[in-house]
Amino acid sequence: GQTPVFPRILGHEAGGIVESVGEGVTELAPGDHVLPVFTGECKECAHCKSEESNMCDLLRINVDRGVMIGDGQSRFTINGKPIFHFVGTSTFSEYTVIHVGCLAKINPEAPLDKVCILSCGISTGLGATLNVAKPKKGQTVAIFGLGAVGLAAMEGARLSGASRIIGVDLNPAKFEQAKKFGCTDFVNPKDHKKPVQ
Numbered sequence: 001g002q003t004p005v006f007p008r009i010l011g012h013e014a015g016g017i018v019e020s021v022g023e024g025v026t027e028l029a030p031g032d033h034v035l036p037v038f039t040g041e042c043k044e045c046a047h048c049k050s051e052e053s054n055m056c057d058l059l060r061i062n063v064d065r066g067v068m069i070g071d072g073q074s075r076f077t078i079n080g081k082p083i084f085h086f087v088g089t090s091t092f093s094e095y096t097v098i099h100v101g102c103l104a105k106i107n108p109e110a111p112l113d114k115v116c117i118l119s120c121g122i123s124t125g126l127g128a129t130l131n132v133a134k135p136k137k138g139q140t141v142a143i144f145g146l147g148a149v150g151l152a153a154m155e156g157a158r159l160s161g162a163s164r165i166i167g168v169d170l171n172p173a174k175f176e177q178a179k180k181f182g183c184t185d186f187v188n189p190k191d192h193k194k195p196v197q
Helices: 112-119 121-133 148-160 174-179
Strands: 033-036 076-078 081-083 103-106 140-144 164-168 185-187
Touching: 033 112, 103 112, 112 121, 121 148, 140 148, 148 164, 148 174, 164 174
Parallel strands: 140 164, 164 185
Antiparallel strands: 033 103, 076 081
């Protein structure tokens, strides 16, 4: 972040079960299964009502904020001193406190240890392709970096009907896995002495 805030509880990708809810929360109840999302939705601002943006005026990602929005206070302490929050989620803990707008209710049958990657890696890559890049059927798409986000972006390109999907990564071992997500070509920049575009 721009202004590191420490000590804090890191973590943003997880799955969990609601233990309790605060006053006025009606969208969730104890026992609900949820995924935290660090770019939340107030559902009221212009961004939340737009199909073109998810940068909520209230709950957009903010790596500098280390407290709850409602009262500007931390919900974590150790020896009476505050431990700060991280991107509104702080999931590297057994329990956390999250604004209701930063939680997505999911089917309780979904295995939390598997669907947890939906809270960032998959939704980020898939969403970037389907909602922002919006490739047309038959187009060529290049994906830079074939980690979780890159593979999810690749899946979005495949679902969009891209005819050629070029995976770009420094690790050639990732190509075989990328083929399962629609990768048709692989480029390792280290294999070239001049630009390859």
